[in-house]
Amino acid sequence: DTAVSQTPKYLVTQMGNDKSIKCEQNLGHDTMYWYKQDSKKFLKIMFSYNNKELIINETVPNRFSPKSPDKAHLNLHINSLELGDSAVYFCASSQQGGGYGYTFGSGTRLTVV
Amino acid sequence: DQQVKQNSPSLSVQEGRISILNCDYTNSMFDYFLWYKKYPAEGPTFLISISSIKDKNEDGRFTVFLNKSAKHLSLHIVPSQPGDSAVYFCAALTQGGSEKLVFGKGTKLTVNP
Numbered sequence: 189d190t191a192v193s194q195t196p197k198y199l200v201t202q203m204g205n206d207k208s209i210k211c212e213q214n215l216g217h218d219t220m221y222w223y224k225q226d227s228k229k230f231l232k233i234m235f236s237y238n239n240k241e242l243i244i245n246e247t248v249p250n251r252f253s254p255k256s257p258d259k260a261h262l263n264l265h266i267n268s269l270e271l272g273d274s275a276v277y278f279c280a281s282s283q284q285g286g287g288y289g290y291t292f293g294s295g296t297r298l299t300v301v
Numbered sequence: 302d303q304q305v306k307q308n309s310p311s312l313s314v315q316e317g318r319i320s321i322l323n324c325d326y327t328n329s330m331f332d333y334f335l336w337y338k339k340y341p342a343e344g345p346t347f348l349i350s351i352s353s354i355k356d357k358n359e360d361g362r363f364t365v366f367l368n369k370s371a372k373h374l375s376l377h378i379v380p381s382q383p384g385d386s387a388v389y390f391c392a393a394l395t396q397g398g399s400e401k402l403v404f405g406k407g408t409k410l411t412v413n414p
Contacts, residue, residue, distance in 0.1 A: 221401075229407055292337075292346070
């Protein structure tokens with residue numbers, strides 16, 4: 189059983205399109221995250237939700253909109269895709285309370301052409 | 302502004318020897334530190350963590366050392382095995398509040414048979 193699953197694994201799309209990435213966790217965790225790993229390999233947080241409530245919203249363009257229908261799901265919708273959005277996007281979840289660490293999904297490689 | 306720094310992008314060691322991966326941080330508010338391991342095309346997986354109230358934590362072949370005064374931590378792998386070849390990310394967080402994980406850029410470890 190996959191703990192944190194995200195789909196699709198690969199996504200190739202043209203500039204200007206709108207796309208979504210879905211994430212689901214079956215760990216019963218309260219908090220979910222989206223991280224972006226850019227071409228320089230930095231893993232940077234974009235958003236976090238705790239029990240469907242937005243907790244962290246880093247300086248991300250408002251073309252990126254997370255949606256959490258319930259605490260087991262956190263989807264990422266991206267409008268008007270740009271070349272610079274090409275990256276690997278990781279979903280993660282954690283139980284609030286520090287050092288338990290995050291459980292990550294396997295990533296979605298987004299390529300904008 | 303990199304709050305967590307891994308200054309060695311790569312490290313190569315012989316099987317059976319010790320691997321030492323280093324990490325420095327600048328934010329004195331961090332109180333939990335974690336190491337993640339990442340294979341290609343997979344998400345990072347939690348390896349080991351340490352609270353700021355400790356200076357050492359050991360789990361099998363993996364030991365993390367924390368030097369708070371120097372704002373430095375290191376991961377020791379003894380003995381190193383070819384299966385340990387991966388990218389290792391150092392990460393830190395401040396417990397309470399948003400608890401977002403801040404990652405270093407990663408060090409690619411290669412263990413040669």
